[in-house]
């Protein structure tokens with residue numbers, strides 16, 4: 001990049017996409033500042049585990065110079081996959097080969113720490129909740145944070161996830177409810193405290209469905225298992241039933257009733273959890289979401305193309321981040337770089353989002369997906 005003085009680049013969001021973008025920019029000598037609303041890196045539980053794929057997420061980590069460290073930190077054995085029926089019988093079982101590296105699992109917190117530790121000190125400014133972006137399309141732009149702080153920059157990269165505040169400056173689109181709701185349940189110290197569940201889930205993931213409801217259980221690091229209880233239901237089904245999300249006992253009773261035809265062993269995945277359930281109604285942006293091009297604002301990851309959680313979200317966020325950073329390193333102006341990035345990213349995400357449109361309902365379907373293809377990345 002030959003611009004003088006160097007462009008002022010602000011990345012909003014210290015998720016996997018925003019941090020990977022900052023890291024790859026830094027490797028090319030381009031400074032960026034990342035702003036995140038979290039008070040600090042440990043301000044909230046980062047959630048479960050993510051599988052990074054060889055043909056997108058891992059490509060970004062290679063450009064970030066972090067791929068070997070990722071392989072060291074990730075769980076190769078997490079690539080194990082089981083499909084069960086409501087009785088707990090195994091319908092399909094994939095055990096990874098010793099050299100299989102298509103999609104190892106890594107805990108979100110571990111991935112975030114890996115990326116954070118790779119950045120120049122001071123890159124991330126915590127406790128900055130973006131409220132709005134103002135300024136002309138050609139720039140410069142002004143970021144307005146909660147509390148009144150403002151910052152001027154030449155390029156705003158919206159990496160601020162599903163409910164992106166940056167997106168509002170270029171697009172009217174908002175995520176829509178898909179009709180499918182997840183309820184997250186956690187099991188701790190599973191080897192000692194939940195041996196049946198440890199055995200049922202194995203080292204990777206186990207899924208089951210009966211046409212109306214489904215379960216997706218995943219081994220996480222630190223001897224934890226996370227289960228998503230998946231239901232076709234209104235987004236507000238908990239409050240509509242007169243319950244609060246923290247009414248663990250009453251929600252549990254309802255779930256056990258809904259899964260009454262499942263075997264006692266499978267119902268443990270629904271009701272033996274430690275601690276409260278976490279309500280996660282699943283939203284998605286309209287398939288093929290795009291926006292009015294601006295040389296001073298762009299989006300990546302969920303901010304650009306929120307899709308249902310079918311294993312691509314973080315991988316696309318990392319790939320976007322990588323391509324945007326490389327475009328900024330290779331083009332003479334920020335405007336040319338943003339154009340080149342969007343010319344590749346928008347058609348790719350449009351195609352993927354159309355393929356996945358409605359596919360979240362497959363999670364409760366009894367039609368078995370093509371597991372062999374999924375395991376091999378076809």
Ligand SMILES: Cc1cc2nc3c(=O)[nH]c(=O)nc-3n(C[C@H](O)[C@H](O)[C@H](O)COP(=O)(O)OP(=O)(O)OC[C@H]3O[C@@H](n4cnc5c(N)ncnc54)[C@H](O)[C@@H]3O)c2cc1C
Pocket residue numbers: 012013014015016017018035036037038049050051128129130131159160161162163164165182280300301302303309310311312313314315317
């Ligand atoms: C239940 C569930 C399970 C999932 N499982 C998988 C999976 O197994 N595999 C997979 O690939 N994907 C999965 N996903 C999707 C995946 O989590 C996302 O696609 C991925 O995290 C997107 O990364 P990102 O960097 O774009 O955004 P995020 O990870 O959402 O990061 C956004 C960051 O922006 C910050 N932020 C938000 N708003 C503001 C603001 N106004 N101001 C400042 N900062 C802000 C947030 O604090 C956050 O740090 C799942 C999603 C859900 C909901």
